[in-house]
Amino acid sequence: MARITASVFTSHVPAIGAALDLGKDKEPYWQPLFKGYEYSKQWMKDNTPDVIFLVYNDHATAFSLEMIPTFAIGCADSFQPADEGYGARPVPVVKGHPELASHIAQSVIQQDFDLTIVNKMDVDHGLTVPLSLMCGQPQAWPCPVIPFAVNVVQYPVPSGRRCYNLGKAIRNAIESYDEPLNVHIWGTGGMSHQLQGPRAGLINAEWDNKFLDRLIAEPDALANVPHIEYVREAGSEGIELVMWLIARGAMSDSFDGPAPKVKHRFFHVPASNTAVGHLILENQ
């Protein structure tokens, strides 16, 4: 049986990708940020999974306003890094895991979550920046990745509660897969940031750190936080944080198992316009 052994949470700011791609990661501005991921890169080498289930959002890249799926699962063999307007990032092609992805799609839809199945799509910085932060700049990513895109661009986005429950359904799906795969589930986006209007540049470090505390200790209660609190306290784009609840809902303690072990916690302001948060949790 496949099992989820760990969850990883990280912001996915595009400027982080640009800093790496342009070789600026040693500059004083970026050094403290990348230092916070040194542990994580080693941890990834020591704990490389067979598959990463990567929850992220598409930023008007694969999905324009022609179609706006709330939850989309990538079932393709591979996914190309997208040209978001600056040219594609010079990072490896993302290899998928079509068999496990299709299995998850079938199982999760039967648990009453209406996933959109995507057999062709490019992936943007929302997916590739977390991979870069956790894996550095390899010739190939260390394992297959199942992209799972959540609409957090056009309001209303799914609620925290729905995301948390979806995470549970994804866990059920993965644990019913016959092959003995070691799977990581990643939740990305956030933390506090606002990219628009006169309130652009909003950072709320106190709220962010409380979010990290609660994500670790009381995710079920955290799932009750309404949209308006994310928007008001963490900025209009801070609402991406609901995606972290999908990964958190897939951990053992959501099913009366033991609480996960916190392997790493990091918080840094700023990366461009954004507060960067990062957690690694291991199931016990």
Added chain:
Amino acid sequence: MPLEKLYLDVPGTTIFDAEQSRRGYHLNQFCMSLMKAANRERFKANERAYLDEWPMSEAQKQAVLARDLNRCIGLGGNIYFLAKIGATDGKSFQQMAGSMTGMTEEEYRNMMLAGGRSINGNRFLGEDGDAQPHRQPQGAAGEVGQPQGAADRNKAKAI
């Protein structure tokens, strides 16, 4: 029953909901077209002619030509779509976000380095934080050389 829009009282913020998305459909789809290098070249060669290929309102076209992102957002644009214009211009996300505050690039960058914009006074319309309507534009543009802005703000403070 009307839809509940709890987010209308957040200052300096436009939530991209279904109504805004409808209003901005063609504007945002024009932006999407700039994800192809050939289209970026055509747009740069003659912006007006390129915009005229899209069934956008004249106000939307003018807002794009002026690179006024606040106006674009008011007319239904969404920042993740509008970012394709910035990318075409070679602008970073920080430059784009900063342009909506009235601050210079340096002022905005310094604000971020100092920990970002404070939430205090910026949760609800009617408070006195720096994102409130009566405190625009921000930075030096609202202080020196723009006596009107400063005067308005002092007036608003007095109220």
